[in-house]
Amino acid sequence: MTRIALIAGNGSLPCQIADALSQSGRDFRIVAIRGEADETTRGRADTELGWGEIGRLYGFLHKTGCGEVLLIGGVSRRPDFTSILGDLGTLKRLPTIIRALAGGDDSLLTKVIRLFEDEGYRVVGIRDVAPQLLASSGVLGRVQPKQEDWRDVELALNATEKLGELDVGQAAVAVGGRVVALEAAEGTDAMLERCADLKRIGKVRAKGRAGVLVKTAKPNQDLRVDLPTVGPRTIDLAQAAGLAGIAVEAQGALIAEKDETLKRADAVGLFVIGLERAKTAGPSGQ
Numbered sequence: 628m629t630r631i632a633l634i635a636g637n638g639s640l641p642c643q644i645a646d647a648l649s650q651s652g653r654d655f656r657i658v659a660i661r662g663e664a665d666e667t668t669r670g671r672a673d674t675e676l677g678w679g680e681i682g683r684l685y686g687f688l689h690k691t692g693c694g695e696v697l698l699i700g701g702v703s704r705r706p707d708f709t710s711i712l713g714d715l716g717t718l719k720r721l722p723t724i725i726r727a728l729a730g731g732d733d734s735l736l737t738k739v740i741r742l743f744e745d746e747g748y749r750v751v752g753i754r755d756v757a758p759q760l761l762a763s764s765g766v767l768g769r770v771q772p773k774q775e776d777w778r779d780v781e782l783a784l785n786a787t788e789k790l791g792e793l794d795v796g797q798a799a800v801a802v803g804g805r806v807v808a809l810e811a812a813e814g815t816d817a818m819l820e821r822c823a824d825l826k827r828i829g830k831v832r833a834k835g836r837a838g839v840l841v842k843t844a845k846p847n848q849d850l851r852v853d854l855p856t857v858g859p860r861t862i863d864l865a866q867a868a869g870l871a872g873i874a875v876e877a878q879g880a881l882i883a884e885k886d887e888t889l890k891r892a893d894a895v896g897l898f899v900i901g902l903e904r905a906k907t908a909g910p911s912g913q
Contacts (some may be wrong), residue, residue, distance in 0.1 A: 656856075737852075
């Protein structure tokens, strides 16, 4: 099978993917992004390269026989292109890189994919190489949603679909039959923190735990590089916001640190469910 290059940013996902590939017998190499990859990832990496070292990256991929590329992990720092100096491979491709990144209305990630594809590499996603890390369908932990929770699930799901049409965000929160928060540029974590603030000042009122976070992919979203993700911190923030649970799209969302995420959800009494788009009315269909 084709050797995969994991181009690793921050967070624990690169090592989770590496473990999954090892367990499945896939051959891979890890390229740590300097200034982004954490100490654990760097310790497992075959090489570490800066943002501007595109030429060295392509040289490494060619030398190690990698035919596929998986971009994984977060990116939080602005690129430092001073590393271009001395990288003749990057300088040679610089006009092409500038044209690709500047032109059109595509997202930056889509443009980065195109750069790899133009060099003859196949860009793959988690669904291609480690589908077992994606959310499956149904109730994923021990906590079951109540019937009133399904009403909030359906409402928030409809809201995420509208958000997706506008290419705004991936998540929404519904509490007690009304949408109380929509994700925009601030991201899911900040949206959940805002929900906690709304409840604290009395703008959202509910007895006990109530409401659902729904997170789904946007229409035409390239899931190879932009997969909706929830993890342990999502559970913590949903608990702080007083929510009853979380719903994500089955086979269309990643549960980071899956065992820990579900264990933490069970411990605090939050349900986690994987949604099939046609099945949002609950087990009874009511």
